[in-house]
Amino acid sequence: MSLLEVKNLTYSYGVGTPFEKKALDNVSVNINAGEFIGVIGHTGSGKSTLMQMLNGLLKPERGQVFLNGNDINAPKNNIRNIRFKVGLVFQYPEHQLFDDTVRKDISFGPRNMGLSEEEIDERVISAAEFVGLKRELLDKSPFELSGGEKRRAAIAGVISMEPDIIIFDEPTAGLDPNGRNYLLERINDYHKTKGKTVILVSHSMEDIAKYAQKVLVLNKGRIEMFDETKIVFSQVEKLDSMGLRVPQITYIMNKLKEYGYDVSGGVLTVEEAYKELNRLLCRKRGEKC
Amino acid sequence: MLSDITIGQFFPGNSIIHRLDPRIKLVLLLSFIVFIFITGNYFSLSFIFIFVLSVVIMSGVALKMYLKSLKAIVYIVLFTSVINLLYGRGEPIAQLGILKVTVSGINNAVFVFIRIVSLILISSVLTYTTSPTQLTDGMERLMSPLKVFKIQVHEIAMMMTIALRFIPTLLDETEKIMNAQKARGASMDSGNVIQRIKAFIPVLVPLLVSSFRRAYELATAMECRCYHGGDGRTRMKSLHLKKADYISSAVCVIAFCGVVALNIILPAAER
Numbered sequence: 001m002s003l004l005e006v007k008n009l010t011y012s013y014g015v016g017t018p019f020e021k022k023a024l025d026n027v028s029v030n031i032n033a034g035e036f037i038g039v040i041g042h043t044g045s046g047k048s049t050l051m052q053m054l055n056g057l058l059k060p061e062r063g064q065v066f067l068n069g070n071d072i073n074a075p076k077n078n079i080r081n082i083r084f085k086v087g088l089v090f091q092y093p094e095h096q097l098f099d100d101t102v103r104k105d106i107s108f109g110p111r112n113m114g115l116s117e118e119e120i121d122e123r124v125i126s127a128a129e130f131v132g133l134k135r136e137l138l139d140k141s142p143f144e145l146s147g148g149e150k151r152r153a154a155i156a157g158v159i160s161m162e163p164d165i166i167i168f169d170e171p172t173a174g175l176d177p178n179g180r181n182y183l184l185e186r187i188n189d190y191h192k193t194k195g196k197t198v199i200l201v202s203h204s205m206e207d208i209a210k211y212a213q214k215v216l217v218l219n220k221g222r223i224e225m226f227d228e229t230k231i232v233f234s235q236v237e238k239l240d241s242m243g244l245r246v247p248q249i250t251y252i253m254n255k256l257k258e259y260g261y262d263v264s265g266g267v268l269t270v271e272e273a274y275k276e277l278n279r280l281l282c283r284k285r286g287e288k289c
Numbered sequence: 290m291l292s293d294i295t296i297g298q299f300f301p302g303n304s305i306i307h308r309l310d311p312r313i314k315l316v317l318l319l320s321f322i323v324f325i326f327i328t329g330n331y332f333s334l335s336f337i338f339i340f341v342l343s344v345v346i347m348s349g350v351a352l353k354m355y356l357k358s359l360k361a362i363v364y365i366v367l368f369t370s371v372i373n374l375l376y377g378r379g380e381p382i383a384q385l386g387i388l389k390v391t392v393s394g395i396n397n398a399v400f401v402f403i404r405i406v407s408l409i410l411i412s413s414v415l416t417y418t419t420s421p422t423q424l425t426d427g428m429e430r431l432m433s434p435l436k437v438f439k440i441q442v443h444e445i446a447m448m449m450t451i452a453l454r455f456i457p458t459l460l461d462e463t464e465k466i467m468n469a470q471k472a473r474g475a476s477m478d479s480g481n482v483i484q485r486i487k488a489f490i491p492v493l494v495p496l497l498v499s500s501f502r503r504a505y506e507l508a509t510a511m512e513c514r515c516y517h518g519g520d521g522r523t524r525m526k527s528l529h530l531k532k533a534d535y536i537s538s539a540v541c542v543i544a545f546c547g548v549v550a551l552n553i554i555l556p557a558a559e560r
Contacts, residue, residue, distance in 0.1 A: 052468065055472060057468045057471060057472065080474050080476060083471065083472055083473075083474055084474055087472070088469075088472040090465065090468070090469045090472070093469065095462075095465070095466065095469075095495055095498075095499055096466055096469035096470060096473075096491075096495055097495065098470075098490065098491045098492075098494035098495050099491075099494075108470075108473050108474075108475070108491065109473040109474055112473060112474030112475060112476075113474060143498065157473060158472070158473065161473065161474070
């Protein structure tokens with residue numbers, strides 16, 4: 001049984017006004033435990049809407065969301081308990097910081113879960129450590145932190161609930177390159193060390209290609225593809241037609257292959273490309289690598 | 290929940306009401322309010338109510354939207370009507386303990402009900418058919434005689450424009466923050482009053498912070514475009530009265546005369 005099962009979800013915004021717009025149209029998808037899933041799609045393709053349905057923030061117009069086989073919108077389920085299991089980190093999560101110290105802010109989630117003070121404390125510290133927030137920052141006001149630190153503190157606020165599934169909606173938007181890489185590495189680590197399911201929404205194909213095992217492609221409220229990363233990014237034309245692209249390095253390697261060079265197609269990361277090209281150069285020079 | 294709020298909402302369209310000059314619309318709204326309240330008998334009341342309804346229909350905005358704006362105040366209307374119903378003067382028709390219903394009570398209740406509903410409808414016509422910029426533009430022009438008294442009309446109008454402009458933005462923002470806190474297990478709609486108020490702190494603090502941030506950003510952006518207040522400022526779209534404005538004003542004036550005439554000719558309702 002899959003961990004999260006989405007069945008025939010449909011949702012529209014502004015029903016009954018002149019601005020009515022269908023955001024999701026009959027979307028079905030299964031997500032298994034422990035997967036790292038990348039979600040890509042044009043602006044307005046329904047990514048954020050879908051993500052907010054996975055933890056019951058939006059109620060589907062039609063269709064269901066099952067977590068471990070339970071319909072999360074069924075009246076018998078307490079929706080709060082679902083939200084502790086499906087963590088959602090919004091875009092610009094630092095805008096949600098509110099408490100007078102970082103420690104208190106991170107503990108907001110665990111406290112709502114009704115954990116004991118010791119456990120809350122433990123979780124705050126481990127979550128802060130996980131996102132790389134220095135211990136001495138914990139007793140500062142969140143509004144004194146730098147932009148990157150604020151972002152990390154806000155993410156720690158969700159991680160501290162230790163959800164089974166954690167959704168990141170464009171977590172690196174507006175960060176500098178170092179901050180981006182660091183954050184993505186932390187997210188990847190979270191997936192690897194804790195074995196939790198991670199869903200990453202991003203506009204950076206490079207990031208998705210590097211970290212995601214499977215990629216979900218949304219276009220105009222429908223799922224266009226849902227497959228392993230390599231397979232999705234091999235369909236260059238189809239992605240192009242949706243206004244999406246494949247990683248730049250993939251374009252280059254595909255072109256090289258087209259020109260008759262002996263490189264394998266579907267290279268997704270710079271590291272892979274480096275290996276391929278190095279192999280090619282070595283052979284040309286007649287050296288062994 | 291928050292999407293039910295229709296204050297300051299504008300529905301673009303091309304009806305005759307949409308095309309009227311905002312100044313005319315504002316003046317007519319004010320006179321409508323006055324004449325709705327001077328109605329003295331059922332004839333003038335129904336006359337102006339029907340007139341309001343025809344304006345609503347002419348606006349071309351979905352009737353659903355008007356119902357929505359009425360829904361927001363349905364309790365106030367019912368409450369004041371019931372109070373009026375029970376506190377009439379004169380001989381009671383029906384009595385239950387200290388509660389009595391009289392003819393004047395019934396009259397008062399009906400009058401209050403129709404008056405408030407007409408008031409809401411006609412004000413909604415203005416906000417639904419006039420874009421916020423047009424609206425404040427019109428207000429600025431109407432208030433410009435106040436400049437004589439050193440009142441900074443342009444600044445007031447600009448503040449109103451900005452406030453109106455930011456209502457939807459802040460609603461959006463509130464919803465986002467609420468969702469973010471709900472995702473961390475906050476519950477906004479359970480518990481007693483104090484718990485509920487407390488539950489809103491995690492929403493209000495970030496909202497306040499972001500409003501300040503937005504205000505600073507806006508001020509900087511305005512300064513970057515050399516905004517320096519109202520002195521010597523010209524307009525891209527200056528307002529000119531057209532034929533339609535004169536005709537509609539004339540129609541309204543005639544209707545208002547009708548109200549007064551009906552009031553004088555026919556006997557006043559017992560109040």
